Amino acid sequence: MTTALADADRRTALAWQVQSLLLDYPDGRLRERLPLLCRAAENLPCEVGGPLLTLCSHLDTTPPAALAADYVDTFDHRKRFSLFLTYFRHGDTRARGMALLRFQHAYRVAGYRIAPTELPDHLAVVLEFGATVDFEAGRRLLTEYRAGVELLRLGLREHGSPWFAVLESLSRTLPKLSRRERALVARIAENGPPEEEVGLGPYSAASPAGPAARAQGGATV
Structure with a gap:
């Protein structure tokens, strides 16, 4: 588990943990956690915690069936x-399969x-990995795929999704986009991801979408 972090990194780790849990499917378990998540968000810097509090309020006041339908859609x-x-x-290309192995390797090294x-x-x-297991390795992975985080943030904002708040909060814990990353975001936004359908190798049987499965021994705020 992440230990001996500087104060700023400890706050970032807390933010990542709250963000991770708020991205879960909005079922009864998440509703039970909302008061704890809200208190955690209140202890974050306002620019990071504020968006999370907005989402917590939405999750608390929206009928469960409507939340579930919105999440799935x-x-x-x-x-x-x-x-x-x-x-x-x-x-969905061979290059993606190789990229997934990089994530898996980072997890394996950290146990x-x-x-x-x-x-x-x-x-x-x-x-969750960055928040509770290996902060620096998690930050490297998030930074390496910073353009993907930005594309998701922009898409959710344009769609008016309440889950935009999580990506807005996350983006404020990551480095600003470099010129190269901004160009990549613009290119993918215009043309979309590569479309070569060759499978994901060892991950081709994994679920392509849906709520995250909690890692074994999952996080608690």
Whole structure:
């Protein structure tokens, strides 16, 4: 588990953990956690915690059936809002399969295990890894796929999704986009991810969408 972090990094780790949990499917378990998540968000800098409090309020006041339908319509039915970070850069190509192995290697080195049916680049899984297991390795992965985070943020904002708040909060914990990353975001936004359908190698049988499976020994705020 992440230990001995500087104060700023400790606050970032807390933010990532809250963000990870708020990206889960909005079921009864998430509703039970909302008061704790709200208190955690209140202890974050306002520019990071504020968006999370907005989402917490939405989750608390919206009927469960409406939340579930919105979540599924947003994340399960629209590749544009994929929670899998490598999709934006690589699409469903052989290169994506190799990128997934990089995530899996980082987890293996840290002794972190995820459900065998879960792809390792799911944003909630990466956030939980960085928050509770290896902060620096998690930050490297999020930074490497910073353009994907930005594309998801922009898409959710344009769609008016309440889950935009999580990406807005996350983006404020990451480095600003470089010129190269801004160009990549613009190119993918215009042309979409690569479309070569060659499978994902060892991950081709994993679920392509849906809520994140909690890693074994999952996080608690």
